[in-house]
Amino acid sequence: MNPAITNLVLMLVLMQVAKKIDFEDPDIKFYVRVAFITAQSITLGIYLYTRSIINKKNDLTTLKFVSPPNSLAGETEGKLTVTTVKEYDLEQIQTATKGVFTSLAMMGFMHLYMKYTNPLFMQIISPIKGALELNIVKIHLFGQAAVGDLKRPFKAASMFGGFGGNSEAKTDKATVEAAEKAGLGGIKAE
Amino acid sequence: MKLSGLNKEPMLEVLTESMVPGSKSTLTDLGTYLPEEASLKQHEYYATPLEDLEALGFIGRVKHYDWTLEGVGLLVIGVIVLLFTIGAKLNQGKVESFIKAIRPTLDENFAQVGVNDKDLYIKDSANDFVSYATGRINIKSLFFEFKLTPRQNLLQYFFESVFSAFFEAIPTPNDSVDITLQFHSDAQVAPFTFAIVNKDGMNKARADNYYLSLSKTVEDETLLPVNFVFMSESAELNKSLVTPELTQLLGKSGKILKYFAVSDLPSSKPTTEAQYANATSKIHVKLDLHNDKQSLETINELLSELIKLADVIAAPYVLKADQQKKIIATRTQELTKLQKSIQDAKDEELRDAKLEAEREARRNNGLSRDEQDKLDKKMREKRERRLRNRMNKRG
Numbered sequence: 001m002n003p004a005i006t007n008l009v010l011m012l013v014l015m016q017v018a019k020k021i022d023f024e025d026p027d028i029k030f031y032v033r034v035a036f037i038t039a040q041s042i043t044l045g046i047y048l049y050t051r052s053i054i055n056k057k058n059d060l061t062t063l064k065f066v067s068p069p070n071s072l073a074g075e076t077e078g079k080l081t082v083t084t085v086k087e088y089d090l091e092q093i094q095t096a097t098k099g100v101f102t103s104l105a106m107m108g109f110m111h112l113y114m115k116y117t118n119p120l121f122m123q124i125i126s127p128i129k130g131a132l133e134l135n136i137v138k139i140h141l142f143g144q145a146a147v148g149d150l151k152r153p154f155k156a157a158s159m160f161g162g163f164g165g166n167s168e169a170k171t172d173k174a175t176v177e178a179a180e181k182a183g184l185g186g187i188k189a190e
Numbered sequence: 191m192k193l194s195g196l197n198k199e200p201m202l203e204v205l206t207e208s209m210v211p212g213s214k215s216t217l218t219d220l221g222t223y224l225p226e227e228a229s230l231k232q233h234e235y236y237a238t239p240l241e242d243l244e245a246l247g248f249i250g251r252v253k254h255y256d257w258t259l260e261g262v263g264l265l266v267i268g269v270i271v272l273l274f275t276i277g278a279k280l281n282q283g284k285v286e287s288f289i290k291a292i293r294p295t296l297d298e299n300f301a302q303v304g305v306n307d308k309d310l311y312i313k314d315s316a317n318d319f320v321s322y323a324t325g326r327i328n329i330k331s332l333f334f335e336f337k338l339t340p341r342q343n344l345l346q347y348f349f350e351s352v353f354s355a356f357f358e359a360i361p362t363p364n365d366s367v368d369i370t371l372q373f374h375s376d377a378q379v380a381p382f383t384f385a386i387v388n389k390d391g392m393n394k395a396r397a398d399n400y401y402l403s404l405s406k407t408v409e410d411e412t413l414l415p416v417n418f419v420f421m422s423e424s425a426e427l428n429k430s431l432v433t434p435e436l437t438q439l440l441g442k443s444g445k446i447l448k449y450f451a452v453s454d455l456p457s458s459k460p461t462t463e464a465q466y467a468n469a470t471s472k473i474h475v476k477l478d479l480h481n482d483k484q485s486l487e488t489i490n491e492l493l494s495e496l497i498k499l500a501d502v503i504a505a506p507y508v509l510k511a512d513q514q515k516k517i518i519a520t521r522t523q524e525l526t527k528l529q530k531s532i533q534d535a536k537d538e539e540l541r542d543a544k545l546e547a548e549r550e551a552r553r554n555n556g557l558s559r560d561e562q563d564k565l566d567k568k569m570r571e572k573r574e575r576r577l578r579n580r581m582n583k584r585g
Contacts, residue, residue: 062409062419082396087391087393181404181520183404185401186401
């Protein structure tokens, strides 16, 4: 099922459940905290374990793709990335791990400074769910074949359903070869 | 309870308490509160009348004074200095052991090793060093640029390590050395790019170096170990410049060698024609610095192999005519691109200047504000009309 839809359903259900819970009760607060920290640790654990698998596999197959130009930054040409499967995968894990820390910082602010416990409760299941639904985790942890949707480079999940131009990375030979001779390297900032 | 029209209740307790004769207000109480023994001694010193202090004499005053704060301060400074020295010495040791390891090759090849007769290297800062060798046939100079981890500054080290994980703009601190080999100006080196790049970090290498971003990335299992790729302008270069010794050596260098490249193009993208024209053929090498014996040995062998390669290239090495022609065509293309971008920038500047001059002229034509507004409106209408007409014609 589409993760975006399940996330929405999960959120609605949790909101209803949250209404029934008295977050002012110190006992409940304690349990929510424990559950939240456990959930974040499990998420980080999944990422760390996946990272160790990637490092162990050490797949050095070369991967070339041209990512679409970022029109917001005023780019007209796509940027070529020449990398290895290992490096690409590690980067994916790195991004996901960064996300965990960002949400941790946000939750820390909301809970410790603003004194809300509700968001903590909402963030108990979704990070683990998100981690298990990550392409890179699917490939390495569950051993799914890297074909179809799991073919690298991964398609970025677009919020507007592909609206607003082409957002897919190109891997066809002609585009890559043109980009390989573009001479865009070594641009030094003044 | 509400007295008068105040929104807030007055601080009755404090007020009443201080109004009672003999009782201390809690407010004044806080001001004289001295919780610690050390500061008590300090307090005593400052409470002693000036005459009494003068009577104590210099030695007496020194004994009477509480030196705790100064002591702690000195201790902290001492620790910082110590950590700095240890870190700086560690870095210096890394550079020294590196130079010592490649000394055999350097001594064998160069008349002068080191920046001058006395110094092997120059310390630019506690984590930046340079070294140099010169005096050899074919090779004008060998320049070493060490960029080390800021071990001397633990705070910087810590922040760089943490933030490099979160921000792309901050590089992960590591020890590296850039070696640039320059040929003599009369050497007949053909223009081409030939490079062997470590797969680990090859995207960064391409992004950092202009010459690499013009060449195709090719894997070749017969010539290279699995963790290296070619970024050369012609397959012929790969076949003829890679020796079996080099292949064997690369097998050991996975951890050490980031890339080496022979190129007539500069490392940073030229922005002026002079920069483009002045670039000469060089060999660029980037190594990760590891201080174990095995790595240092490999580095020494690698350097010696690269010097041999430099000799082969300066022999001179001649490509097949059609291959060379193709490579030169790329150069011409790049130069045209560069000239066009310079021209574009110039045109834009001229256009801006012209618009600015026009605006200036309109402002200074001696009209009153109302008249100026009217004129502006007229001009705008004219422009719009013209635009509409053009659209109509096209439509």
